[in-house]
Amino acid sequence: MINYILRRLVTAALLIVAVSMVTFAIFFLIPKAANADPAEMYVGKTATAREVEATRIKLGLDKPIYVQYGQFVKGLVAGRDYDSGPSVTHCSAPCFGYSFRTDREVWPLLLDRLPVTISLALGAAVLWLAGGVAGGVISALKRGKLADRAVMIIALAGVSLPVYFTGLVFQSLFVHQWKIFKGGEYVNFVDDPLGWANKLFLAWVSLALLFAATYARLTRATMLETLGEDYIRTARAKGLKERVVIGKHAMRAVLTPIVTIFGLDLGTLLGGAILTERVFSLPGIGKLSVDAVTQKDLPIILGATLFASFFIVMANLIVDVLYAVIDPRVRLS
């Protein structure tokens, strides 16, 4: 088991290194392809040639790309100093550099936005996991009956309607028409838990609807398949109550694929739910990345991308470990 986890950890680390290389290469190549100069983007169009040159040296943009990558990695791990001759700016680890637009460090910016994204992702995850799995189980147990049809129609609607539609409809109905929820600014959980939940609830539901559909379908299909397994018949032959047969023996098998996609979905969402954050004007990582893209703020794009891929790789790692916990057969191979 320890061996298994160690092997996964190494794989995860290698993946992150690979992702950082690719993203860094893109960061370097995109300006070139667009015939733009990062140094110029940093100091602004009104700067003199000498200022641009000084910035180039300060950011290390005059060095070959592998040296730049080395510096970037060093910044991530140990922090780095930007030396422009007279003044030295220290950027402590993990250093993603400075925003081209605001000249602020990227890392604190990301950390600032993270609570919003986590709040959104976790809240929605709880809803879709509970709703999707429960719906799927009901659907499977009542196959062909009214309850099954109802769940599947809701699931189909959920997966077909985009967030910018459901989100806007929800907002116009529940916020503006019926005034059940108030709109307004995002507030931190620690400052005002109720206000936090109030602001996020519709976003949770809109996002959860999108995912719950997949979970309901997957749960239904796996449950139906599992109910046909011989070991379910054995469980019944032991004289177990039907509740135990379904709740323990069948659910254990149904859980496996659910855990897999749940980990991946959550990991992806922690990198920012771009559409949902925009529709509900939540200042999360998704919104930060979109703004960075429109403003060509390369360090933020690079930082947000790496941040998101870190979550996805971590989610993969956790899923792999959970897999071994759930399915003893995985531990051997």
Place this chain on the structure above:
Amino acid sequence: MSSSLLTDVNPSRGGSGSQPAESFLDVRDLRIHFNTDDGVVKAVDGLTFQLERGQTLGIVGESGSGKSVTSLGILGLHRRGSAKISGEVWLDGEELIGASPERVRLLRGAKMSMIFQDPLTAMHPYYTIGAQIIEAYRVHHKVSKAEARKRAIEMLDRVGIPQPQRRVDDYPHQFSGGMRQRAMIAMSLVNNPQLLIADEPTTALDVTVQAQILDLIRDLQSEFNSAVIIITHDLGVVAEVADDILVMYGGKCVEQTTAEAIFRRPEHPYAWGLLSSMPRVDREVRERLVPIKGNPPSLINLPSGCSFHPRCPYTQRNGIPCKTVEPTLAEGTPEHGVACHIPPADRTAIFKSDIAPNL
């Protein structure tokens, strides 16, 4: 039947309406039909047999002849929605078909129990062998986990698993095929069932392990004086363990007698076919085994009259009504039921002249 020498230890406690059974297990006119989109599948259609404690009944037939459906029906494992079940199943004086599902659940795994065919798929892959046996014990006994665990280890030891204290925490995939089947048997026997149904218990095993498993079932049977039903398509298996044999074809019983009689003087052409297609190592090797021509019938559209007639080499002899009239077991004798229109004297003659020399 030969098993009539045993009378019930407990006097019948009686159930509802119909007369209570005299035998330990008394199945009367059992019918199990499934409604499908293509029509009604008559998987079991009017099966009647008795079984006493300490006796073993072998149910033999091809795939799809209704063997397994019968056993699942006795245990009440068919979904009431999809299967239409009629007839009576009396177990120790208690009728099961009309009983409440909850009552049957309490008997299941305790008084009557089943060994399934393929223990790799029949055991839950995510739970240890021990956990599965402990669970089976605790459904029917109010004991602590520690006590149940002791019982599980004891059972594993009984079925011949080495180092049971250690192996009890293994998962099914860590056991070999034969070991898994032993574990399955340990799980089925953990509550000392009085009726044990073994559905193809040795099909997935190699021959040496097969013999060990059959010995094991026989030993445990004599210890608890349980009634055993062995379901198989392998005549070699029933020859070894069964007292009585019931040959099924197309959801019905076509021949019913002692194991001795089935091998010495089988009377139904289908039984002849089964015997002729069985390899023998104690005789000279013949050119080829003789298969039964054709395929098992569709249970939705059974052939008219005798459902074996399209495959029977002796059909329509001397104008007997094979295609129109359905034969019953009464064509034979009470001790040797044969559902075949061929006159008894002719059956004996055909067997002696055509079949026996080639076996």
